[in-house]
Amino acid sequence: MRLSLFLSRTWLLSRPWPLGLLLALASVTASTLAGLAVQAHFNVYTLANLYLLAVLVSALLAGISGGLMTAFCAFLAYNYFFIPPTFTLFIANPDDFFALFMFLLTALVTGGLAGKVREQYHLAELHSEWMQSLVALTGQLAAASSQSDIVAVISRELAARWAVGHHIVTLTPEGECCVRAWPEGEVLPEPLDRADGDAALIEAFVRDGKAGPQRLTLLLRPLHGSVVLVVVDRASDFATGSEARRLLDAILGQAMIAFERAALVQDNEAARAQTEKERLRASLLSSVSHDLRTPLASIIGSASTLRQFEATLEAQTKRELAETIEDEAVRLSRFIDHLLAVTRTEAGFVGEAEWFDLADILHPTVERARRYFDRHTIVLTMQPDLPLLRGFPALVEQGVFNIIENAAKYSPPASTIKVALRRDGAWLVVGVSDQGEGIAVGDQARIFDKFVRLKPDERQMGAGLGLTITRNIAQLMQGAVSVESPLEHTQSGGRGSCFSLRFPIHADAVEPSVS
Amino acid sequence: MTRKSLILVVDDERQIQRFLSPSLKMEGYEVALASNAAEALESVAREHPALVVLDLGLPDRDGKSVIAELRNKHTIPIIVLSARDDEAEKIAALDLGANDFIVKPFAIGEFLARLRAALRQHHGADPARRRFRFGDLLLDVEHYQLKRQEVEISLTPKEFELLHLLARHAGRVLTHGFILNAIWGPAHMSDTQYLRVFIGQLRQKIELVPSEPRLILTQPGVGYRLVEIMPDEACPL
Numbered sequence: 001m002r003l004s005l006f007l008s009r010t011w012l013l014s015r016p017w018p019l020g021l022l023l024a025l026a027s028v029t030a031s032t033l034a035g036l037a038v039q040a041h042f043n044v045y046t047l048a049n050l051y052l053l054a055v056l057v058s059a060l061l062a063g064i065s066g067g068l069m070t071a072f073c074a075f076l077a078y079n080y081f082f083i084p085p086t087f088t089l090f091i092a093n094p095d096d097f098f099a100l101f102m103f104l105l106t107a108l109v110t111g112g113l114a115g116k117v118r119e120q121y122h123l124a125e126l127h128s129e130w131m132q133s134l135v136a137l138t139g140q141l142a143a144a145s146s147q148s149d150i151v152a153v154i155s156r157e158l159a160a161r162w163a164v165g166h167h168i169v170t171l172t173p174e175g176e177c178c179v180r181a182w183p184e185g186e187v188l189p190e191p192l193d194r195a196d197g198d199a200a201l202i203e204a205f206v207r208d209g210k211a212g213p214q215r216l217t218l219l220l221r222p223l224h225g226s227v228v229l230v231v232v233d234r235a236s237d238f239a240t241g242s243e244a245r246r247l248l249d250a251i252l253g254q255a256m257i258a259f260e261r262a263a264l265v266q267d268n269e270a271a272r273a274q275t276e277k278e279r280l281r282a283s284l285l286s287s288v289s290h291d292l293r294t295p296l297a298s299i300i301g302s303a304s305t306l307r308q309f310e311a312t313l314e315a316q317t318k319r320e321l322a323e324t325i326e327d328e329a330v331r332l333s334r335f336i337d338h339l340l341a342v343t344r345t346e347a348g349f350v351g352e353a354e355w356f357d358l359a360d361i362l363h364p365t366v367e368r369a370r371r372y373f374d375r376h377t378i379v380l381t382m383q384p385d386l387p388l389l390r391g392f393p394a395l396v397e398q399g400v401f402n403i404i405e406n407a408a409k410y411s412p413p414a415s416t417i418k419v420a421l422r423r424d425g426a427w428l429v430v431g432v433s434d435q436g437e438g439i440a441v442g443d444q445a446r447i448f449d450k451f452v453r454l455k456p457d458e459r460q461m462g463a464g465l466g467l468t469i470t471r472n473i474a475q476l477m478q479g480a481v482s483v484e485s486p487l488e489h490t491q492s493g494g495r496g497s498c499f500s501l502r503f504p505i506h507a508d509a510v511e512p513s514v515s
Numbered sequence: 516m517t518r519k520s521l522i523l524v525v526d527d528e529r530q531i532q533r534f535l536s537p538s539l540k541m542e543g544y545e546v547a548l549a550s551n552a553a554e555a556l557e558s559v560a561r562e563h564p565a566l567v568v569l570d571l572g573l574p575d576r577d578g579k580s581v582i583a584e585l586r587n588k589h590t591i592p593i594i595v596l597s598a599r600d601d602e603a604e605k606i607a608a609l610d611l612g613a614n615d616f617i618v619k620p621f622a623i624g625e626f627l628a629r630l631r632a633a634l635r636q637h638h639g640a641d642p643a644r645r646r647f648r649f650g651d652l653l654l655d656v657e658h659y660q661l662k663r664q665e666v667e668i669s670l671t672p673k674e675f676e677l678l679h680l681l682a683r684h685a686g687r688v689l690t691h692g693f694i695l696n697a698i699w700g701p702a703h704m705s706d707t708q709y710l711r712v713f714i715g716q717l718r719q720k721i722e723l724v725p726s727e728p729r730l731i732l733t734q735p736g737v738g739y740r741l742v743e744i745m746p747d748e749a750c751p752l
Binding site: 329393396 | 602603620622691707708711712714715726727728732733734735736737
């Protein structure tokens with residue numbers, strides 16, 4: 001609605017001829033008829049005012065050209081119908097000649113001035129509307145966080161404002177080229193060689209007929225070596241100095257700012273990611289070297305002792321050495337499993353999601369945990385008739401096992417670990433609560449991070465990867481893991497933690513009770 | 516003729532051969548070694564081992580193709596050695612006809628137990644078998660009945676078929692795809708959601724504590740396994 005109004009108005013501004021001429025003829029005819037009707041009662045010079053009125057009206061409606069055309073028509077009509085000898089264009093009386101000349105001058109000045117006022121008014125209105133839409137556009141651009149979002153906003157704006165066909169090509173410093181076109185929609189990037197530079201890009205466009213004299217091609221160069229090429233159809237509508245061109249420039253100016261902001265945000269994020277990566281790499285290196293070397297040292301030491309002193313060692317010692325080798329190798333194996341699992345879950349290397357019954361997974365998991373952590377009592381309770389989940393059962397098994405393992409490590413011997421499965425609205429929740437010493441509130445967010453061990457000095461601790469893996473697995477299935485601690489307060493401080501691993505119930509999940 | 520006590524170990528890692536070979540010998544088995552697929556196939560053809568332990572990562576060929584080729588001619592039990600976190604590989608090996616898988620690294624005790632189970636199951640296998648005992652249950656195919664200590668448990672036809680399938684392959688891990696194909700046909704190979712529901716129902720009927728199943732065991736991400744069938748004569752009616 002607003003668009004069509006706006007279009008008709010610009011159309012009037014840019015093509016005043018037909019309307020101006022029409023208005024001139026109509027208003028002059030009306031004034032003539034009125035003049036003829038009241039001729040008997042008024043002085044012929046007074047009737048000139050009727051024509052001045054027509055000039056004023058036309059100028060206000062159709063602008064300067066309309067006013068001037070009406071002034072000229074009025075001059076002819078006045079002369080023809082009213083200045084004696086009437087019905088001729090001759091002027092008999094020199095007084096009349098002077099009056100007519102003055103009339104023409106007045107009409108022209110009036111028409112010009114009124115038209116000017118009218119055009120100023122419309123321009124002011126137009127500019128105010130531009131300001132408003134630019135403000136709205138700035139808002140949209142501020143919300144766009146990536147280069148492609150910004151391009152989409154600009155494309156929508158061009159389409160909505162002028163319904164003008166266009167291509168917006170972005171070329172990143174890495175050579176990624178992306179073309180967005182309207183009205184064709186997203187088109188595939190052209191095979192372009194970044195090394196050829198922007199000139200080649202423009203050339204390719206000209207060659208394809210996508211740019212050329214009938215189209216307007218504008219090149220933006222925001223920071224960081226990106227290039228944005230905007231090719232707009234109907235170049236004639238956007239001639240240099242035209243109002244449309246000024247608005248287009250203003251829009252692209254805003255886009256330019258948005259592109260630079262996006263680039264800076266991206267830089268900032270990249271820098272942060274880099275710092276994080278380096279920190280991780282450092283801790284990975286120290287953790288890997290420690291966690292791989294310690295068991296290996298025991299294994300090599302024990303094995304070489306066995307071989308060297310085979311004949312003299314007592315049977316008991318031999319058995320102990322063999323046990324050390326086995327235990328340490330198991331520890332090593334588990335550490336490697338963890339490292340692989342972290343890599344796999346972080347890279348999203350997890351195969352295809354499938355339907356599975358969480359209750360069905362929990363049982364073997366708890367069984368396995370009971371075998372590993374036989375000093376603790378592990379109690380499993382499950383709400384019956386729960387819906388199936390969609391995801392990665394083998395990973396979930398590992399995720400749950402890791403929480404139980406964590407609980408077992410941080411609990412005093414012979415304590416009870418409770419594993420409970422329940423439904424909580426649209427979620428299935430596995431809760432694992434222990435009787436350990438609890439986790440300080442300040443540490444609770446940290447424990448899911450890679451290589452975080454709250455007590456790295458203790459011998460039994462692993463690599464600090466177990467909970468990270470659980471968190472990754474939860475996230476892969478749009479779930480989450482959280483911890484609540486302490487569960488109770490005793491004289492010596494808090495006691496107990498409860499980890500909750502929650503997974504969303506898929507909309508298509510079959511409810512066992514229904515089937 | 517199959518040599519009852521001969522085990523063929525196919526693994527290109529000398530270290531694995533080095534500890535498997537003496538352990539198996541101590542247990543009274545004879546051991547044949549092969550370090551690639553070609554040797555393995557040749558050894559099976561020449562020496563007729565009772566069981567094959569097969570590592571999937573062989574230097575000359577994919578271990579899975581060895582399973583396929585062996586299955587063309589032999590019913591010999593195959594135990595696959597696989598990596599811990601590769602469910603797809605395990606499923607593929609089982610679907611090709613492997614009897615069981617053991618995750619590397621493993622302790623020798625677990626390995627020997629699985630090996631004995633596979634041999635027992637193979638020798639006890641009788642395609643015409645009509646009665647299966649497991650836990651305190653008796654599945655009588657002849658009379659289309661499932662009984663727990665003389666009390667009949669009623670099953671739907673699909674549940675019966677599912678239990679019969681598990682019983683025929685008792686002790687073996689059956690993949691989801693295998694069960695779905697066998698019971699519901701190839702068009703339903705991916706309806707695992709369906710299968711879970713049926714297994715759940717079956718457990719409700721046959722397990723003493725359905726939430727802690729002891730008969731139909733879950734192998735997360737791979738499939739199901741019914742506990743070993745007892746020989747018929749061990750539990751007279």
